Amino acid sequence: MTNKVTDSLSAGTLIEGPEITQSELQLAVRNHSMPLEALQYAITPIGLHYVLTHFDIPAVDPTDWALTVGGRVRHPLRLNVEHLKARPSTTITVTLECAGNGRARLSPRPLSQPWLVEAVGTAEWTGTPLRPLLDEVEPMDDTGDVVFTGLDRGIQGDIEQHYERGLPVEECRRDEILVAYAMNGQPLPPQHGFPVRLIVPGWYGMTHVKWLRAITVLDDRFLGYQQASAYHSRLSDDDPGVPVTRILPRALLVPPGIPDFMSRVRFLGLARHVLSGRAWSGCAPITRVEVSADGGISWTEATLEDSIAPYAWRSWSYVWDPTKPGEYELCVRATDDAGNVQPTAQNWNREGVQNNSVQRVRVVVVESSNQVQAPADRRI
Numbered sequence: 001m002t003n004k005v006t007d008s009l010s011a012g013t014l015i016e017g018p019e020i021t022q023s024e025l026q027l028a029v030r031n032h033s034m035p036l037e038a039l040q041y042a043i044t045p046i047g048l049h050y051v052l053t054h055f056d057i058p059a060v061d062p063t064d065w066a067l068t069v070g071g072r073v074r075h076p077l078r079l080n081v082e083h084l085k086a087r088p089s090t091t092i093t094v095t096l097e098c099a100g101n102g103r104a105r106l107s108p109r110p111l112s113q114p115w116l117v118e119a120v121g122t123a124e125w126t127g128t129p130l131r132p133l134l135d136e137v138e139p140m141d142d143t144g145d146v147v148f149t150g151l152d153r154g155i156q157g158d159i160e161q162h163y164e165r166g167l168p169v170e171e172c173r174r175d176e177i178l179v180a181y182a183m184n185g186q187p188l189p190p191q192h193g194f195p196v197r198l199i200v201p202g203w204y205g206m207t208h209v210k211w212l213r214a215i216t217v218l219d220d221r222f223l224g225y226q227q228a229s230a231y232h233s234r235l236s237d238d239d240p241g242v243p244v245t246r247i248l249p250r251a252l253l254v255p256p257g258i259p260d261f262m263s264r265v266r267f268l269g270l271a272r273h274v275l276s277g278r279a280w281s282g283c284a285p286i287t288r289v290e291v292s293a294d295g296g297i298s299w300t301e302a303t304l305e306d307s308i309a310p311y312a313w314r315s316w317s318y319v320w321d322p323t324k325p326g327e328y329e330l331c332v333r334a335t336d337d338a339g340n341v342q343p344t345a346q347n348w349n350r351e352g353v354q355n356n357s358v359q360r361v362r363v364v365v366v367e368s369s370n371q372v373q374a375p376a377d378r379r380i
Contacts, residue, residue, distance in 0.1 A: 013111040014350070024114045033118035039254045039278050042122070042308055042315070043093065046184055049121030050205075051191045052098050052113060054163050055154030058211050062195045067179070071216035072144065073137035081195050084181060087128040092176055092201065093309035095122040095280045099204035099231055099244045103352030110352035117252060117359050122278075122312050125199045127180030131173050133215070142169040144218040148198050151211035159225050165207055166222030167200065176201045176311065179212065201311035202246050202282035204354075206231050233349040241349070247282030248356040249342055251289045251316065251334035255361055266363040272321045275302075277332060280313035284338035289316040295329035296344045296358060302332075322365045330361040 015021065020028070031052045038048040062081050070076035098119035103110060105117070134146070145166035152163045171177075178199040181188060188194040193210030200207045206226065222228075227243075234241030254277050257268030279286045285307065290299040302318035322328065333342035347355045 014108040015111055016108050020114060021111065024111065027113045031113055033115060034121050036118055036252060036255050039252055043184060044121040044123055046186065046189060049123055050098060050119045052119065052205060053191065055152040057190050058151040060151065060195055060211060065195055067196060067212060069133055069137050069215045072140045072219050073217050074140065075137050077137055081181065084128055084179060084196065089126060089128055091124050091126040092178065093122060093124050093312040094199060094201045095120065095311065095313045096205050096208060097247050099206050099353045102355030102357065106346050106348050106352050106355055110350055112352060123183050124185065125178055125180040126182035127178035127199065129175060130177040130179055131175060133179065134172060139169055139217045141219060144169060144220050145222040146172045147216040147218060147222050148209040148212060149214040150209045151213050157225050157229055161225055163209065163226060164224050165209055166227050204244055204247055206244065231353060232351065233353055235349060244353050247280065248354055249281035249286065249334040249336045249340050250356045251277060251279035251332040251342065252359055253277040253330060253332045253361055257363060266361060268363060268365060270322060270325055270365055270367050272319060274317055275320050276317040278313035279316055279334040281334065281336035281340060283340055284336040286314045286334055287337045288335040290333050291318040292331040293320060293328050296331045325365050325367055328363050328365060330363055331358045333358045
């Protein structure tokens, strides 16, 4: 099926200027990011957790819904919600981040969902582990992929498709991968995959298939659109690229002071301030967070708190004592135990994925609150 309306969002179109296109605006109003002030919550409230929906949010009648587990297996299963809830359950705390987080900060900007840096959230997910399900159906071999298919359906890259992603069988045997039916102790909301979704701790959000309807074991690699074409870091159209997998390290700062309504420039008084935020990585535990008050020229190490869970973000804090009024650019960067460090420059690629360049927050320090005024470059 061909629909040329979708071409501009699937062919790697680049935008040279800062203007947001109508296509991007349509995506932006359908999806939503987590307000940065919500970094103050160790567990993100459901309504503040980021959401990305590729196609439409399906309306699912749980009494008619069933999950099939089949393909190259000896004992196929068909499970309804009650069957899943009757199985052994566990709850894990996981930080999810969209692979396109940071895309709107790239120049030139790939045309797609225009995330800044807020496409993230941390939730407590409850469900039944995937591994026992696979053991029960007995895959005929461990050389292929397991495909996870959602109910959401649409057109991308001129291909009509259900959203689906695959993982190698050996990856699926990790104990912490869940077939989840609850979020923060409540049934999954429609936008988060009701009635059931996949949770793959450490991997970017495209892997956590929502509205899950089928788990299919293959004897080969999965070559569906979302696997073989989308979610690759490539520098040109003819570059096969590198598939996106685990989350690269990122640290974010809770914006200090008070904001200007339009520009979001922050204003704060001339005093000591405790800066704080969260840092995470899907590659290895976070081992260091550094803060800069001069746009990334010099860095000072922040204080790390204990991690709340192996796959959840880690809290950090830093005492900043500006000595004079003026404008500052606060930056923050994370390092994980595998030696991965956030870059100061953009991580550019044609899809705008995995851009984990450091956050930059413009602040204005004033002598007193009476001096707070809009920045000079604001236009009404």
